[in-house]
Amino acid sequence: MKSILLIGQSNMAGRGFIKDVAPIYNEHINVLRNGRWQMMAEPINFDRHVSGVGPSASFAQAWTEDHPGESIGLIPCAEGGSSIDEWTIDGLLTRHAISEAKFAMETSEIVGILWHQGESDSYGERYKTYEEKLRSLFKHLREELNAPDIPIIIGELGHYLGEVGFEKSAVEYKQINQVLSKVAHTEKNCYFVTSKGLSANPDGIHINAISQRKFGLRYHEAFSKQKHILDSLDFEQEWIEKVAKRELTKNERRFVQSTKFALGQLSFGEFSINISNINERE
Template sequence: MIQSFLMIGQSNMAGRGYAKEVPLIFDEHIKMLRNGLWQIMSEPINFDRPSAGVGLASSFAASWRQDHQQDEIGLIPCADGGTSLDDWAIENVLFENAISQARLAQRTSEIKGILWHQGESDCSPEKADQYQEKFSRIIDTLRKELSISEVPLIIGGLGDYLPTGIFGQYFTHYSLINRELEEFAQSHENCYFVSVKGLTANSDGIHFNAHSQRLLGIRYYCAYRGLKHLLNPNIDENDILNEIYNRSYTKTEKLKLLEHEFALGNIEGKDYLMQLKAIGQE
């Protein structure tokens, strides 16, 4: 059975990294939920906006696959950009959608973890003071509704670059949210905090760039695998990322990628048939 992970939060969970800046991650055993069905993962996984791009979930899944080479992983994208913790309250549509999507996934998979990244929309002292109480209510209800009381919840910090970006005046109190996120993880069972030290942003100064998203996904997986907080970067995370990028494609993957290029009109029919034949003879 597919082992699945629920992706919730705002835009840095959905992903805004530019795909052109990083190599492709493609694995026939990494799936994403679309219309209640599992499809081979392609980015953007979490298409919440036309600006959706590279997020952390792809490298999280690829890292997971390195330890589970005979198994399939599924990603359940439910993040929504620009949303506050109040938007995720249990009586609101985002929460209801996440429950709905997760229940669809549970028909054909077992949810093994929750991936959360959110907080940029709550960067004020007043909202920080209420963060843990509100977040606890959301997570407790989510766990109860889906009967996943003990699966790990992985949460990441906000980028240190936030106050220096072009919208920096809105993020002067970002460190208060980071404190609340870390304290929440430290004080709740089955919850682990991931540091974003050293990660960098797109030119907007708000969203992690594609390479940083790749590293963040690896960090999320390390926290998940070890069931521990990750308060400092892994010294080998770039090596892990290179292993992911250098993985050889299977014949099925080569065929799927070729089919994708043909469907987009990037390959002429004659060239498509020639390459199709070449792959079939491998």
């Protein structure tokens, strides 16, 4: 199985409202939880009790479409609110991400790293030292994972920052984006993904659910084509609508019913009838 390491802060973890998008269920997408691979369900990255939709679900869904019958694993290690100074080579977050990645490597092959971070460094002239710290992190990750050529996909900060809500103070996001772009264009096997046209939740900092679906597609396009994505993709909305109508497999339908029962949305009788109906259909 292939796997992807997810690192950065809250917009990689995901804060999009789950109710705003159709769920993605796919028996070929797994998430590393408590040392075991489990079928993916959002939220994927439980860094906070308010976790929601991030870019990784649509990234992984697009990957499975390009690799029929194969499986991909997601390794969630993003931490909301974290600054670049918390991603030092000896920092707790970096050590945790490397530990999780190495554990995942026992049963999978890590083929990419998705990075989205910088909102917490978009003030106080922190951009002046950001580049050196980011390059140091990427170099360390590749060395520790013994993966010198692993692709690293870097997402741009939202263009809505610095206007309203919690990130009204993020007035230097443009400078951080310039650094992110520079690193992506000069580091080996690094690719930049635009946030052009993406929108935020009412809090003014977190990318909303629909935009996260689009962002994940852009991350995948950069990863699969090994190129920078500097504009929105023509098929983003069409793809979202197509995935929402995708017919679930037998295992996926069982998973959905089990989830609803566990959440108290179905009685045991209703659950039993629905599972029986699923079994009888095939």
